[in-house]
Amino acid sequence: MSKDLRYEVKMVAQAAFYPKLRMHMRLDRSAIRQLYPPRRIQSVYFDTHTGQALEENLAGISHREKVRLRWYGSETLGVQATLERKVRENMLGWKELLKIAAPVDVEGVPRRAFRDALRPHLTAAWNDLMAKDMLPVQWVVYDREYYATEAATGPIRITIDRALRTYDQRNRRSLSSRFRSPVPDVMIVEAKCADSEHAELKQLMDRFPMQIDRCSKFVYASSPNDGAISSYIPL
Numbered sequence: 001m002s003k004d005l006r007y008e009v010k011m012v013a014q015a016a017f018y019p020k021l022r023m024h025m026r027l028d029r030s031a032i033r034q035l036y037p038p039r040r041i042q043s044v045y046f047d048t049h050t051g052q053a054l055e056e057n058l059a060g061i062s063h064r065e066k067v068r069l070r071w072y073g074s075e076t077l078g079v080q081a082t083l084e085r086k087v088r089e090n091m092l093g094w095k096e097l098l099k100i101a102a103p104v105d106v107e108g109v110p111r112r113a114f115r116d117a118l119r120p121h122l123t124a125a126w127n128d129l130m131a132k133d134m135l136p137v138q139w140v141v142y143d144r145e146y147y148a149t150e151a152a153t154g155p156i157r158i159t160i161d162r163a164l165r166t167y168d169q170r171n172r173r174s175l176s177s178r179f180r181s182p183v184p185d186v187m188i189v190e191a192k193c194a195d196s197e198h199a200e201l202k203q204l205m206d207r208f209p210m211q212i213d214r215c216s217k218f219v220y221a222s223s224p225n226d227g228a229i230s231s232y233i234p235l
Contacts, residue, residue, distance in 0.1 A: 006194055007092060008088075008092075009190070009191050009201065010188060010189065010191075010212065010214065011188070011205070011212055011231060012187070012189070012213060012215045012227075012229075012231065013210050013230050013232070014184070014185065014186060015162055015163075015185045015186055016185075017187070018187055021189070021210075025147065032147050033147060033148060033149070034146065036146055038144060038146070039144060040074055040141065041070065042070070042076075042079075042140070043068040043217075044138070045136070045138040046068065046135060046136055047067075048132060048134060049133050051222075053067070054137075054222045054223065057219055064088050065085060065086065067086075067134065068083075068084050069081050069118070076106045076107035076177060078103040079103060080100075082098065083097070083100060083122075084096070084097055084098075098121070098122070098123065102121065105117075106139075106175055107177060108174050108175065108176065109175050110173060110174045110175075111135050111136050112135065115134065138166060139167040139175065139221075140164070140167075140221050141163075142162065142163055142217065143161070143163045145159065145160040145161075146158075146159055147159070147160070155193070156193045157191070157192045158189065158191050159189070159190050160187055161187065161189075161217075164186060164217065165177075165183075166180065166181045167179060167221075170222075183220045186220075186227075188217070189210060210233065211231045214228060
């Protein structure tokens, strides 16, 4: 498993405020630049039958984890995907990654068969993790934009996620993206940096016209009423 240690902060606002946010970013003195073109991200989240990951997130405990299979693009069959174990410890976050060597089918695959199809590609540590009664519970899709600014000793990366769509899989026999769950039309801003840029990240985020808050797409999908409260961006 690989590990990428970083500070992370999130902010959320209604998607209608996107033009105001982009104007703010263009005018900010940190000279925020776009890194590369936007792309679509899809993730299937796993959880236990008791909803352990969801309950830990809703309880707001400082250490919480999520397991998901992630891929890029609009395809749902034969995708090149990566398993991610995302760990959050207060404002510190990191991922453990495992690239799946073979193409993965998602749409229409029975939930247990979907999990079991990953097993031949897992390391011993991942097998132990996935053996804890884990099944796919949410399918989340959104469009991401990528930006960065050069801090004194390294980049601060910023992403904007929009067009959030979620599909609840908990009561389904097979994975399906046919029926969307009701979630707010929001945009989610996330800023990430290494330890050495933590102070500069805080200064940058203090200038943003949004409030720092906990925000989880997994929670939006699983329990929309418990999602983050959107900031109002003034004129």
